[in-house]
Amino acid sequence: MYKIYCRIFQNVMKVAAYILPWRKPHILEGAGCILNLPERIIARKIKSVLLVSDKAIMSLGLPNALLAALEESEIKVTIYDETVPNPTIDNIEEALVLYKQNECGGIIAFGGGSVIDCAKGVGVRVVRPRTKIARMKGLLKVIRRIPPLFAVPTTSGTGSEATLATVVVDSKLNDKYAIMDPATFPHEAVLDPLLTVGLPPNITATTGMDTLTHAVEAYIGNSNTRETREMARKAVKLVFENIYKAYEDGANVEARGNMQKAAYYGGVAFTRAYVGNVHAIAHTLGGLYNTPHGLANAVILPIVLEDYGKKVYKKLAKLARFAGVATGGDDEADAKAFIAAVRTFNSNMKIPERFDFIKDEDIPQMVKWAAEEANPIYPVPVVYDGARFAKAIQKIRRPANT
DSSP, X not given: OHHHHHHHHXXXXXXXXXXXXXXXXXXXXXXXXXXXXXXXXXXXXXXXXXXXXXXXXXXXXXXXXXXXXXXXXXXXEEEEOBOOSSOBHHHHHHHHHHHHHTTOSEEEEEESHHHHHHHHHHXXXXXXXXXXXXXXXXXXXXXXXXXXXEEEESSSSOOGGGOSEEXXXXXXXXXXXXXXXXXXXXXXXXXXXXXXXXXXXXXXXHHHHHHHHHHHHHHHSSOOOHHHHHHHHHHHHHHHHHHHHHHHOTTOHHHHHHHHHHHHHHHHXXXXXXXXXXXXXXXXXXXXHOOOHXXXXXXXXXXXXXXXXXXXXXXXXXXXXXXTOOOSSOHXXXXXXXXXXXXXXXXXXXXXXXXXXXXXXXXXXXXXXXXXXXXXXXXXXXXXXXXXXXXXXXXXXXXXXX
């Protein structure tokens, strides 16, 4: 009965989605386009901004050219650079204080998905000053428009510059969850491949696999539209054609640019079509063990796809053909070829098959959190109950041949 309830809920949400205020950010695209951001800020009559980033990005000097351009344009900048991987509620509250103290009118998110999520969280708290972050967990709890948000991704993975999701961690409970509301869409997105040149190979690999996971989970789900299917296909094709190039040669600007496009397309796809059980499990690893999100997705993706079995053969076969890895056989053969290609990506980019840090005593909590996140919201090919989640989690902590 519970699975029937989930399907009814998902079908209602699919219909209701047509009346939600979907929008995409204004895009600045191309090498060096970051220098055009100040004029976009001026056009919105903003004189003071909060720049949200992290210590690593600031130490590399990546925002320096933008900061100089903002200063030249007489835009006051306040910097918050304490964001951690898997951003916490504390990060959001600390940055919010700076936003208010400096009378900011907009937010620049300069970094990866964690930074963009932190910046979204600040925006949420600006317009919901009396509501704690934890109370906005789930769907449509924000409603009010956040301040202008300018997303500048420095990785090619999360697609957060195109999504309505804000993923945060409650560090007191080790709980990682998402706030999902069209109010949190960034207003502008800057896709400048020069900002990702030289990204370390391991981060290139895991963020790239994050992009692939977004696209695949969106495509195989049951709440697609014509646009989300197209965006997912484009993302998958770009990842298959460019991830190795970017991984092996960090200075390949064309490959970097194509991976940025893939991340954006994947974001557009999953923000409307949702993700699935891979993400539900991955978020538990981020909350409990601070596992990088892309790494978690990369390990879990082939295991869950394989577990879905016949339910996804037809759709995975289509993706295999778009990606150029189809065998020319039937849907089952092509679907299995796609899953094998995912595993080959992981192997060639030194991503492990399993994790050795998952504790037995944590599995019940992981199952609980994963089930709460996925059900009834995610329109997955197979609705997982607690036993099915536990089985999948066991597989990611053992070698594939055991």
